Amino acid sequence: MNILIHLEIVVGAILMITNIIRYSNFIHSTQDVISSVSKKDMFWRRLAKILLIFFLMGYIFVGVCSKPDLMIAMILFWGSVFVAIVITLMSKLLETAKERSIDIAEVLVGVIDARDSNLDGHSRHVQNLTMLFYNYLPSSMKKKINPISLEYASLLHDVGKLGVPESILNKPEKLSDEEWKVMKTHPKVGVKILEPILTFDGISDWILYHHERIDGNGYYKIKGNDIPLASKIIAVCDTYSAITMRRSYKNPKTHEEAINILKSVAGSQLDEKLVAIFVNIPEKELMSCMPEKVKY
Numbered sequence: 001m002n003i004l005i006h007l008e009i010v011v012g013a014i015l016m017i018t019n020i021i022r023y024s025n026f027i028h029s030t031q032d033v034i035s036s037v038s039k040k041d042m043f044w045r046r047l048a049k050i051l052l053i054f055f056l057m058g059y060i061f062v063g064v065c066s067k068p069d070l071m072i073a074m075i076l077f078w079g080s081v082f083v084a085i086v087i088t089l090m091s092k093l094l095e096t097a098k099e100r101s102i103d104i105a106e107v108l109v110g111v112i113d114a115r116d117s118n119l120d121g122h123s124r125h126v127q128n129l130t131m132l133f134y135n136y137l138p139s140s141m142k143k144k145i146n147p148i149s150l151e152y153a154s155l156l157h158d159v160g161k162l163g164v165p166e167s168i169l170n171k172p173e174k175l176s177d178e179e180w181k182v183m184k185t186h187p188k189v190g191v192k193i194l195e196p197i198l199t200f201d202g203i204s205d206w207i208l209y210h211h212e213r214i215d216g217n218g219y220y221k222i223k224g225n226d227i228p229l230a231s232k233i234i235a236v237c238d239t240y241s242a243i244t245m246r247r248s249y250k251n252p253k254t255h256e257e258a259i260n261i262l263k264s265v266a267g268s269q270l271d272e273k274l275v276a277i278f279v280n281i282p283e284k285e286l287m288s289c290m291p292e293k294v295k296y
Ligand SMILES: [Fe+2]
Pocket: 157, 158, 186, 210, 211
C-alpha cells in the first residue's frame, strides 16, 4: 500500500511540474495581438502560476516530511490530472480564438483587395516582406516587437481603405487635393474598423502611423523616434511593395530601381537604419515575397 501511495505522489508531482511548464508556455503565448489580455487578467494568470508552484511544494512536503494516507495521495494525483485537463482546454480555446481572428483578418484583406484593383495582393505582399525583414533585424529591435502582432499590423495596415470610396481608390488619374484628403484618412479609419476587436489595441498605433515620415512631413506630422518602430518597419516594406507592384497608373519597377529609391529617401521619408538593413536582404528572398497571384 505504501508503494502505491508514494507512486501516486511521485507521478502527481511529475505531472504538476509538466503542468507548470505548460501553463508558463500558455501565458507566454498570450502576449501577442490576437490573444493579449488586460493587465488585470494577466495578474490573475500569474497568480494562478504561483499557486501551482505552491501546490507542487505541497507534494514535496507530503511525500517527504509526512506520512500520507491513500486518500491524500489520491487527492494530490487526481488534482494534477484535473489541472492538466484544464490547461489543455484553455490551450484549445486559445487556438480556436486565434483561428477565428485569422479568419476575420483574411476576410478583411479579401474585401480590401476586391474593392481596389490597385491593391490586389498588396497587403499580403507587405505582410510577407515585413516578416522577412523582421528576420534580418538585430535582436535589440526584435525584442521590442511581438512578431505575431507585427504580422497582423502589416497585413491590416491598409484596412482603412475600406472607408475610402472606390471612385478614389480606382481613379487612374492623379488625385485632386480633396480626394487626397479623403485618402489620407485611411489610417484613422483603419483604427476605427479594428477598434471593436479589443486585442487589436496593441497595434492600432502601428497602423495609424504607417504613413509617417522621419522628417515629420507624413500624414499626422509625427517624426523620428516618436513614430513606433513597427510603423517604420511597415513603411519600408509598404514603400518597396508600392514601387515593385503594378498599378493601373504605372508599371512595376525593378528590384534595383526600388532599392535606389529607398536609399534616396532614407533619413527623410524612411528610417535610415532600417533602410540600410532592408537593402542588404538578398534580392531572391525579397522577390519571393510577391504573392503567387500577382507574380509578373
Ligand atoms: Fe496605407
